[in-house]
Amino acid sequence: MAEHQLEVMVNGQLVTAMVEPRLTLADFLRDRLRLTGTHLGCEHGVCGACTVLADGAAIRSCLVFAVQMQGVAVATVEGLTPDGGGLSDVQEAFRAEHGLQCGFCTPGFVVSVTAFLAEHPDPSTDQIRDGLSGNLCRCTGYQGIVRAVQATVRARQEARHD
Amino acid sequence: MKAAPFEYHAPETPDEALGLLAQFGDEAKVLAGGQSLVPVLALRMARFEHLVDLNRIPALRYVQVDNDVTRVGAMTRHAAIGGSAEIRSRVPLLAEATPHIGHFQIRNRGTIGGSLSHADPGAEYPAVALALDAEIVLASARGTRTVPAAEFFTGTFTTVAEPDEVLTEARFTGRPQGCAVLELARRHGDFALAGVACAVELNSAGRIQSLRIALFGVASTPVRATAAEQAARGAAAGELDPEEVGRAALAGVSCVSDLHADAGYRERVAAHLAGQAIRQALQEARNG
Numbered sequence: 094m095a096e097h098q099l100e101v102m103v104n105g106q107l108v109t110a111m112v113e114p115r116l117t118l119a120d121f122l123r124d125r126l127r128l129t130g131t132h133l134g135c136e137h138g139v140c141g142a143c144t145v146l147a148d149g150a151a152i153r154s155c156l157v158f159a160v161q162m163q164g165v166a167v168a169t170v171e172g173l174t175p176d177g178g179g180l181s182d183v184q185e186a187f188r189a190e191h192g193l194q195c196g197f198c199t200p201g202f203v204v205s206v207t208a209f210l211a212e213h214p215d216p217s218t219d220q221i222r223d224g225l226s227g228n229l230c231r232c233t234g235y236q237g238i239v240r241a242v243q244a245t246v247r248a249r250q251e252a253r254h255d
Numbered sequence: 256m257k258a259a260p261f262e263y264h265a266p267e268t269p270d271e272a273l274g275l276l277a278q279f280g281d282e283a284k285v286l287a288g289g290q291s292l293v294p295v296l297a298l299r300m301a302r303f304e305h306l307v308d309l310n311r312i313p314a315l316r317y318v319q320v321d322n323d324v325t326r327v328g329a330m331t332r333h334a335a336i337g338g339s340a341e342i343r344s345r346v347p348l349l350a351e352a353t354p355h356i357g358h359f360q361i362r363n364r365g366t367i368g369g370s371l372s373h374a375d376p377g378a379e380y381p382a383v384a385l386a387l388d389a390e391i392v393l394a395s396a397r398g399t400r401t402v403p404a405a406e407f408f409t410g411t412f413t414t415v416a417e418p419d420e421v422l423t424e425a426r427f428t429g430r431p432q433g434c435a436v437l438e439l440a441r442r443h444g445d446f447a448l449a450g451v452a453c454a455v456e457l458n459s460a461g462r463i464q465s466l467r468i469a470l471f472g473v474a475s476t477p478v479r480a481t482a483a484e485q486a487a488r489g490a491a492a493g494e495l496d497p498e499e500v501g502r503a504a505l506a507g508v509s510c511v512s513d514l515h516a517d518a519g520y521r522e523r524v525a526a527h528l529a530g531q532a533i534r535q536a537l538q539e540a541r542n543g
Contacts, residue, residue: 094260114263114306117293136256137294141360150334150363156293157364160263161310205360226443227358 101162103128104172112159119143121159122169130170130200134229141228144201145169151208170200173207183207183245192241194232202228206242215246258296265308269315269394272307272421277396279305281418286310287330287369290361315368315423320345325427329368334359336367346427348387348434348454352379355436358444368422371407374414374476376511377446379436381408382477384425386452386469392424393417401426408476431456431467433540435532438472439524441515447472448516449525451504453532455492455540463490466500468529473510473521480504480529492537501530 096111103126110125119136122128122145134140136155143154146168173181183206186192193199202225209216209224216224221242222235230238264283266272276283283305286292295301309315315330318339325345327336336342337353356362356370356379370380371391384391384404391402393416407414416422431454438450449472456464466487468480483503487495510521 094262097263113260115258115260115296117257117297120257137297138290138361141358144360147363151360152364153290153360155297156289158263158289158293161265161289161308163265163311209359223354223443224359227360 097160099160099163101159101164102166104168105166110159114158114160116159117155118145118157118159118162118167119154122154122167128169128171132197132200134197139229140198140201141205142198142201144204144228146204146208149208149211151205168204170203173203181207182248183210183241186241186244186248187238190240190244191237192233193230193237198228198230198232202230202238206245210242210245210249214249216242218243256297258293259299259302261296261303262305263308264305265311267311269312269421269423272309272312273394273396273419275305275307276419276421279307283307283418285372285421287372288332288365289369290357290365291369291373291375309368309421318342323428323430327367327425327427329371329422329424330366331368333357333362333365333367333370337362345430346387348383348431348436348452349380349427351434352383352436352452355379355438355440355447355450356444361444367425371425372414372416372422374408374410374412375446376411376475376477377448377450377472379438379447379450379452379471382450382452382469382471383436384427385477385479386454386467387427387429387431388467390426390428391422392426393420394423395420399423405479411475429456431465431536431540432543433457433536433538435535435539437528437532437535439528449473449510449521449528451525451529451532453529453536455533455536457492457540461492461541463487463492463495466533468500468504468533470504470508470525470529473505473508473525475511478508480508482507492541495533495537497534497537498527498530500533501528502526504529 132142134142284303286308317328319326343350434454438447454467510518512518
């Protein structure tokens with residue numbers, strides 16, 4: 094099957110590659126670009142571990158083909174950390190609030206929460222739980238993850254008031 | 256868990272897409288949001304020689320209001336529909352259904368044309384289209400035809416659309432005064448075990464001009480509760496017993512049994528949800 098040329102921005106850098114059409118975005122990121130922070134759990138859109146941002150919108154990278162991302166700006170969990178290294182405020186809150194145990198699902202949660210908070214800067218607990226419903230975690234029981242989102246909201250609000 | 260190989264086509268105009276489908280016939284499949292199709296391909300439940308991707312056709316992405324008619328382009332994503340002020344004011348049933356669909360990551364990608372074409376019996380948009388007597392526009396290189404929603408869905412995952420046709424638009428007419436969408440799913444975002452989309456219009460005397468009830472998740476297609484709707488017509492809104500109408504809505508519907516729920520359970524849940532939805536829609540209509 095014919096390969097297609099793909100030009101895609103990944104974490105702010107232009108990437109050019111030849112891709113087979115059936116290659117998913119998730120496999121492209123992991124296997125071709127070695128951005129293995131994007132995890133693959135179910136590979137059919139249920140678990141959310143592969144969540145990335147496409148032009149700022151959170152999507153399942155296992156449910157789009159890489160070839161469809163022509164001209165799109167993709168951000169993975171690697172692209173969410175501050176330029177000088179360290180953790181984003183969402184990641185810091187996950188660590189502080191025990192929002193992870195084994196960590197497999199965490200990149201997907203971090204990306205989803207980052208997108209969710211961009212649209213809901215002051216969410217209710219119900220909204221947070223709804224926002225988290227597209228990501229599965231088999232360790233934490235979610236309480237720590239909900240707290241991590243709440244802690245991020247508080248920290249951002251305090252930063253604004255300073 | 257990887258899709259079989261296929262040729263990929265990314266047309267930039269509707270005509271280009273229709274040309275490709277005319278050329279490849281049933282060897283081609285239209286790729287819309289991909290939130291159902293890509294898992295089907297990955298699980299190898301289906302394979303196609305050609306995928307025709309509509310995502311690069313901006314002309315299929317719009318919400319347009321012409322007098323009484325609201326036209327929604329097939330590639331309008333769920334998130335855009337949920338966030339559209341025009342949809343909220345003109346087709347509120349569609350807006351209310353949207354948060355029930357999957358999760359926000361799915362709604363960022365899924366499209367109304369894809370949802371209607373995929374025709375999952377547990378999906379929300381097909382039931383909304385059926386409840387509101389939407390018109391579904393199908394285009395092919397042979398021409399364009401308009402199919403009423405009541406004739407569009409023929410079975411689980413099947414519609415009257417031919418392999419060379421693309422669903423390009425859904426048209427909604429009128430604006431009910433009250434509406435509600437309720438469903439039961441094991442987890443929020445799952446396909447519904449049973450659900451109902453309901454819309455009501457009252458006349459100036461506060462009597463029911465029209466009551467529309469579409470059940471989903473209960474049978475191989477969404478189902479209109481026509482007899483119950485007609486029985487309620489003309490009743491004073493304050494005197495109607497929503498629970499009774501809800502039970503009547505299930506009369507004559509043979510619910511399906513599967514590993515998620517048996518028919519009797521589905522019937523009871525759907526009747527209860529229908530009653531609640533009718534109550535909510537009536538309340539909204541009376542307050543509106």
